[in-house]
Amino acid sequence: MKKCIYAALAAMSAVMMSCGSNNEFKVSGTIEGGTDSISMVLETASSGYWYFVDSVSVKSNGDFSVSQPAPQVPGIYRLRLGEQSIYFPIDSLDNITVNTKAGEFATAYTLSGTPNAELAMTIDKKAMELAKSGDEAAIAAWKKDLTQQILADPSGIVAYYVINKYIGSRPVFDPADRQDLKVIGAVANAYNTFRPTDPRTQYLVNLLLEGQRRYRAANGTAKEVVLQEVPIIEIALDDNHGKMQKLSEVAKQGKVVLLNFTMYSAEFSPAFNKELADIYKRYAGNLEIFQVSVDPDEFVWRQSAANLPWITVLDPASVQSLNLSSYNVMALPTSFIIDRNGEIVDRVDDATKLASTVAKYI
Numbered sequence: 496m497k498k499c500i501y502a503a504l505a506a507m508s509a510v511m512m513s514c515g516s517n518n519e520f521k522v523s524g525t526i527e528g529g530t531d532s533i534s535m536v537l538e539t540a541s542s543g544y545w546y547f548v549d550s551v552s553v554k555s556n557g558d559f560s561v562s563q564p565a566p567q568v569p570g571i572y573r574l575r576l577g578e579q580s581i582y583f584p585i586d587s588l589d590n591i592t593v594n595t596k597a598g599e600f601a602t603a604y605t606l607s608g609t610p611n612a613e614l615a616m617t618i619d620k621k622a623m624e625l626a627k628s629g630d631e632a633a634i635a636a637w638k639k640d641l642t643q644q645i646l647a648d649p650s651g652i653v654a655y656y657v658i659n660k661y662i663g664s665r666p667v668f669d670p671a672d673r674q675d676l677k678v679i680g681a682v683a684n685a686y687n688t689f690r691p692t693d694p695r696t697q698y699l700v701n702l703l704l705e706g707q708r709r710y711r712a713a714n715g716t717a718k719e720v721v722l723q724e725v726p727i728i729e730i731a732l733d734d735n736h737g738k739m740q741k742l743s744e745v746a747k748q749g750k751v752v753l754l755n756f757t758m759y760s761a762e763f764s765p766a767f768n769k770e771l772a773d774i775y776k777r778y779a780g781n782l783e784i785f786q787v788s789v790d791p792d793e794f795v796w797r798q799s800a801a802n803l804p805w806i807t808v809l810d811p812a813s814v815q816s817l818n819l820s821s822y823n824v825m826a827l828p829t830s831f832i833i834d835r836n837g838e839i840v841d842r843v844d845d846a847t848k849l850a851s852t853v854a855k856y857i
Contacts, residue, residue, distance in 0.1 A: 524593035529557035540571045571654035583612040584652040670706025689823040732808035735800035746771035752833040759799040784843035
């Protein structure tokens with residue numbers, strides 16, 4: 496079956512975003528007490544290593560600004576002044592503001608511009624505070640809070656950042672610790688499910704496998720650590736009858752759920768929906784389909800949805816949908832399998848393998 500590749504999404508996205516975007520992210524701000532003699536560098540991380548991106552000039556009044564092409568996938572960047580660094584995530588066309596002091600570059604700073612940047616700042620400052628105090632009870636309590644943040648969005652860039660975070664010289668989540676390894680596993684599993692082509696995915700999988708190997712060696716057992724499954728990212732949209740449909744509620748009904756992202760106006764849609772109809776009929780009573788359409792034309796969606804026996808909802812944001820980005824959908828159609836326990840267990844990018852993949856979980 497012919498697949499509607501990412502180029503189609505990108506083309507539509509370009510049209511919808513044609514209001515002047517230059518496809519760059521920007522980092523700017525002020526260094527109090529800074530002068531044009533100060534030299535900074537912008538760097539990015541990949542697989543645990545830092546790479547030079549650009550040099551950053553500072554004006555005589557301490558102001559600075561640097562722009563770079565938006566990354567294809569969210570990334571971690573840092574501004575480095577000597578041995579001091581300020582860390583922040585970049586998603587796409589972000590505009591990050593950094594304000595700091597020349598003598599306290601990596602401690603007396605503030606970040607603004609995106610929720611993820613502000614969250615990274617909060618995490619880093621807390622880590623510095625705990626490294627200074629050494630309060631084990633406070634560290635344990637903080638780790639519980641971080642775990643909840645991670646599990647709320649395990650495929651997010653902040654989850655990746657936290658997994659690689661240190662308090663002083665020790666990792667916040669230690670691969671040698673059984674409980675910490677479960678959290679690392681949740682992030683690795685989520686990236687493997689939602690972001691299989693992300694360059695960080697293999698790094699996370701390797702981190703997990705190495706942690707498992709060390710755990711088994713230390714405990715004299717060949718048994719792997721039981722890892723937490725990938726949680727559902729909520730989708731709540733109206734169906735063609737005007738009823739709000741929540742993916743989390745559908746997943747609680749004890750059936751296998753096929754979550755599908757599609758576009759009814761696309762060339763592939765009639766043949767693909769026929770394939771879905773065959774699968775739906777074959778597993779009647781044991782399978783539910785939750786189909787998310789990103790059609791820009793509501794009329795086209797309503798015409799098609801009227802003839803479908805499964806749940807179909809329209810995402811009015813079309814190709815700018817946060818649901819697409821949350822599930823890292825880079826091509827249409829893309830599907831996910833949710834088992835009877837309400838956990839995401841598989842991703843299907845190749846529509847020709849959909850029937851055989853569903854069959855494994857019925």
